[in-house]
Amino acid sequence: MRYPVVFFDADDTLFDFEKTKQVALDALFVEAGFPRSEALTATYERINQQLWQELEQGRVAPATLKVERFARFCTATGLAGDPEWLSTRYLQRLSQGTDLLPGAEQLVQTLHGSVRLALITNGLQAVQRPRFAQSPLCKCFEVIVVSEEVGIAKPNPEIFRITWEQMGCPELSGILMVGDSLASDIQGGVNFGIATCWYNPNQLPLPAEPRIDHNLTDLTKFPELVLDRSV
Structure with missing residues (x-):
């Protein structure tokens, strides 16, 4: 062998995980009252990828990443939302994805x-x-x-x-x-x-x-x- x-x-x-992530994000946007659009999804993806790269480089902690990605997302899009709440609900939805x-x-x-x-x-x-x-x-x-x-x-x-x-x-x-x-x-x-x-x-x-x-x-x-x- x-x-x-x-x-x-x-x-x-x-x-x-791409499927799991998309399902969770779509459901979160609906629950938060955000419009669903490819542009908003792309903005989140860009911010999320950047933070995961920083995590892999040891520049950001997981606890920070969880919330910071939504804080940056709301700032970038001008949407009103509580980053802590968005993070909690998103993680709950992600945890259900087993595809x-x-x-x-x-x-x-x-x-x-x-x-x-x-x-x-x-x-x-x-x-x-x-x-x-x-x-x-x-x-x-x-x-x-x-x-x-x-x-x-x-x-x-x-x-x-x-x-x-x-x-x-x-x-x-x-x-x-x-x-x-x-x-x-x-x-x-x-x-x-x-x-x-x-x-x-x-x-x-x-x-x-x-x-x-x-x-x-x-x-x-x-x-x-x-x-x-x-x-």
Whole structure:
């Protein structure tokens, strides 16, 4: 077996977080009395992405991000809203989203029992833990590490070390990190010194950096890679 241990990213690698996020945001806008428009959604997305990048760089704390994104959103759009209330309601709605990407459940169940699995997510405890608890995938993972709980986010190698230690310190050469984000998942795997697999369903060109050991465009092909059947 090529990789007896696999560290998976959660959102947009196994879980369809784009769908979860859009459903939650649409419902929040209705509840808050905000107009629903592509422009407002794009404004929120821009602000949210910027803050998550700052979190990954260690420049902002999760507790700040939760509320600050809505404070900036209201300022940018001129809409009247209580950022604390908006944050609370949005997180509650996000925590109910358990949609998986096509093929994700079958993939994890195929690997379960043959490959040791861990989940590492840059996420908020109040959102991720309820989602994972409701998911059929949860029982397949030996370890689930949520960045807010440990105070460190990918690509910091420390969150990988924490996961590795909880897995019993397996050989680094036998671990593969799988994720859709070059900046957090792949760079984080490189930082920790393990092999990386970029989940790249849109078949984007491979960048020069960070190092990518495997380029995966179809989740159904992943068992072949891990079990060393062909890829």
